[in-house]
Amino acid sequence: MRPLAHLADRDDAVAFDAFDILTSPALRDVARGPLHRARHAGRPCYAPMGQRWCDDCEATFDDLRLSAFQRLRSALKGPIPTTRSGEPVRELVLLRTHVTSPQAQYEDTAALAPALRRRPSKREHPWLRAARAQLVHYPVRYLEERTRRADAVQRGAAAHPDRDLRQAAWAAPLRSDPVMLDMLIYAVFAVRRGTTTLFEVPDDLRQRHDLSRAEATWRLRDALIALRKTNPAFYHANIDDLTLGPTVDQAIDPQTLLEQAGDREVSRSRLRKILADPTTGAAYRAIIKSICEADRAHPTVPVQTAARSLHLTPEKAHDLINQLAREVAKAGLDWTIQLAETS
Template sequence: MRVAARGPLHRARHAGRSCGAPTGHGWCAECEETVDDLLLESFARLRSALDGATPETRSGQPVREMVLVCEHLASADARNEDAATWAVKLRRTAGGDEPWLRAARAQLVHYPLLHLEERTRRADAVRRGASARPDRDLRQAAWAAPLRNDPAGLEMLILLVFRMRRRVPDPFQVPDDLRDRHGLTRTEASRRMGTALASLRAANPGFFAANIGEPVTGHGVEAPVDPQESITKDADRDQARAILARLLTARAGEPMACAARRRSYRAVIAAVCALGAGRRADPIAVAVRELGLIPEHAARRVRRLAFLVAAAGVEWADQMAEVTPAGVGA
């Protein structure tokens, strides 16, 4: 069970990176808890079947695979078998295994882990206050009615929410097929994405904060004279702030390596902000030291961060870089 669950859990919670406990060789607390629950559920299911409560199909017939498992475990041969040896064989997926072993693998490992990655993402999202079905909310909720006036923007928002859950490296990049479907250029698509984000934040700040990842500050923005300029500037600012907040805000229980990486980015962004505020700083040197990049790559990374800081606001970004993210010890 642990071997089979490792991949889906790591993809769901750690973007495919390794998952480790602060000490020892175990997994993070959340993944350990999930796999323990899965093991207990499978054990309880097997125990119930051995006690006579065999699970049934929709037609009311006993599940044939579980019957095979129970018949073998109740046989005289099973009494003298080494459980550890069978456990090793259970982890393999090669052919040639005995029918009861294939049945055990299907009933006690394969089926309980179906859609584990998506189920984990959804459960984690709900636990942190996000929507269980954000696509349904955006398409049907009354508060989202203004967002549905722009089909392209709505589709971008739905895609963005699920990309954020999957921790896609560049979730705000509009895919080519979506642009082609709505006849948008890259520039137009980026603008529509920003406008949709600004509209979502205005329509439901709580949904925006929980599903996109930006903290809700509760402070309004004074509108410029030109309404179109207001939409554009607010969209660019909101998008930049969402990216920076996602980069700098730690998740509870994340690996120490991820927390250290965020601290490195906070140092680089703080240097960018210092330079933007007129103070002496060398962000490229900080990026070389903190991120382990060669100067050429560090310069490109700093340039991208500088664009985000400029769009988000130097003062706002400076405050974000100074605040210790949640879940990170002092």
């Protein structure tokens, strides 16, 4: 048994052992989501062997444990940290009072640990609620953002790319166009969040500058091309070319990738608009599905479907299929199939 009172032991090793038993399960629960989103696109994180996380996430978790432990030990040994108004942090006062009380000698940290993993309850002891807030949730605040920034800096990216774009002398030409500046700030943070749909510009950003989806895609593409020309080092450190498409030939020039990605998003925007039409959307859905399912054995099926669904002559149906096939090719076959099935 490791008594709760060991948290206040003079020996840091004894205190940390009790602290680890009490807080680590709950701290790992709370840190899991932010770390997995920051480093693994929300997917589970596993070590090559065993049940632990990857080395990077385990190292971050160790830092969190140490930070929380030092915060507790500081509150137990010295003055209680204060709020902005100068008042002692009430939760740390409650925690210190209980940990140093005679009752703590008889409380088992292992038995208390599951309680920290549960949601707060009005029926639980105030000190336990205080421990959860200060030793579990407080260390994890802004963890996802902090992890993304630290990892980006380790890769050579800017710690505050938005500040560089707004203030750096080299970025002055980019700031001459407010739309370009906003697009670049959006892009660097979208890439940092691990986006796979960089060119799907958020609606609020489009509406702020009165842009259609296609216009926003092209403005973003042009902004990234301008950034690459203005500061190639900043571009390569903060914009990963792998985000520009699902499969990338690294021999292709990045500007070509940007142009291809822009074309892809424009085509996707057009296909969305076509299928959303309340009058002809259903007919076009059947036509686009026939294009996606066409094979060499039945090459005329899409033309026949278009002629029948939209009452077109064979010549006009053939022209329409050629046009739609180009859009499907640019948008991506798998993406178009999913769109046709779900729209």
